[in-house]
Amino acid sequence: MTVYSYTARAADGQKVHGSIEAESPPAAARMIMERGASVLSIEERRVFHFPRILRLRSGITAEECIAFLQELSVLLAVGIPVHCALERLLAGEHGTSMGRVIRTLHRAVMHGMSLSQAMSMQRQVFSSVLVGMVRAGEESGALDVVLRAAASFLTEVHRTREAVRSALLYPCFLLAATLLVLALMTVFVLPIFAVLLADLHTALPLPTRLLLAVSAQMSAAPAQTILVGGTILTAVGLVLRVPSVRFLWDRFLLHLPILGDLVSFGTWQMILRILAILLHSGIRLDRAVALACTVTGNRVLERRLQHVERCLIEGHSLTQILSDEPYLPPLLRGMLAAGEEAGELEHILPQAADYCGRRAEAIGQRAAALAEPIMIVFVAGVIFFAVLSFLLPIFDAMDAMM
Incomplete structure (x- = not known):
């Protein structure tokens, strides 16, 4: 017998979590359904679950x-x-x-x-x-x-994702090439340069001392440096999985210029598209909102949708609920209110989703257009710092000789 962890929805609509012992996942699901609950997810319990960032991909495109x-x-x-x-x-x-x-x-x-x-x-x-x-x-x-x-x-989601990925391909390639060149200079060139500087017997400026310290660390213990870097990245990934930290991070993203609008419109596009499909399928609005909560990927908007669901169950209208919604664009608020008042919410939702899609696409194009010059400036700054680190001690030595 194997122990399975499950998430189910009880008869009163509340989500319940628990564990059950069964011979197989289908057998566990049958036992849960016999208790009057609807299975949402079920998986074998393990002693330790690797974080999502370390899991192998399924291989399905x-x-x-x-x-x-x-x-x-x-x-x-x-x-x-x-x-x-x-x-x-x-x-x-x-x-x-x-x-x-x-x-x-x-x-x-x-x-x-x-x-x-x-x-x-x-x-x-x-x-x-x-x-x-x-x-x-x-x-x-x-x-x-x-x-x-x-x-x-x-x-539609895949097409949008590929468009964003294509737009960011050149800036990311430029950044990777710059970091690679800088790493090669730090490991192979700077040690030779450090010997020459030692013969000059001059005080080294701060940029040069910083690069030499990094070079010495990477040359002395490259495996340790890689291990420390990997540990830091893993720690960041684990910290971001903490619900309270993830909530603060998602709220920070929504308040960023340009990127915040891109996240907001892109997320609302998916939410409204899902709601349109569910309402067209005959699902009640409160139930549709509950299902749409899983589409956000943003803890802040997910919590706001849960608030909307509770208010709908209590009998409030969608117009009343969204009147003070801070993360819903004003135009969308007006479109949804007009659709509910006219009894055409099911038909207005696809139009609202299309509007969000157009706005997200326009903002994404603007962000991609800004990314290239920003990356060029960043790369230029890195190169300037490296060249300055090489030239400053040489200039100081020449001044001392004169």
Whole structure:
């Protein structure tokens, strides 16, 4: 018997966490459902969980995941049951990484789990956002429609991510090349230069002393230097996983110029797109907001959405709740209020999401345009510092000789 940790939603709508002993994940899920709860996620309990930054990737690309959703939606749309559709998809993915994922899904579904429950066991492949959308499709009886919308949504997100990555490729390459050259100079050139400076018997300026100290440390103990650097990066990653620290970091990001607007509009685009899909699938607004909480990736906005959910359950209108929402752009506030008053919220949400997408794209292009000159100035500053460190002691020695 294996112990599994799980997250479930009780009959009253509250999330519950716990552990259960069972022979397999499907058996554990059945035991949880017998208690009247809906399984959100389940995984084998381990003594120690490596942080996400150290986990191996699943090997599944975004294109493969999108293709899987599109093909599955087509099969379900023509009336093929989920387990049969997965079996047909498995035949075309034999021996691939995606094929192994589909085989796991098919086995779980055949053991009585729903598709969303099976996907929640593959969190390294399917995000909590996607699992929530699939669960909404199952609840509304329009799983094929939701899968098709999810594929379109993921395609849009992937396209935006690739555009940002392409825009930042040159600045990142420039930064990496500069740091590499600086490291090579520090390790190989500065030790020779230090011997020459010692023969001059002159006081070294501060920039030169700093570079020589770094060079001595890297030359004397390169493995120790790399280990210390890796330890610092790992420590930063672990600290950012602390909820209170992550909340402060996310709030700091939202208040940054340009980048804060990019994060805000990009996140609201995903939230509104998810809400549009869920409402179209027949999910109640409060339930849709609860599911959309998993899409944010930002603890501040997630907490604000949880506040919206509580107010909706208490009977407040969306217009009243959003009237004092500090992190919602004013134009979006007006669009959503107008949509609710006209009873067309389901139709106004895609338009609001499109608006956020256009704003995020425009801000991203402006940020990418600013990144290049900023990186050039930074690289120039690094080169100037290095050259100054070389030349200042030579100038001082020449002055002393004269």
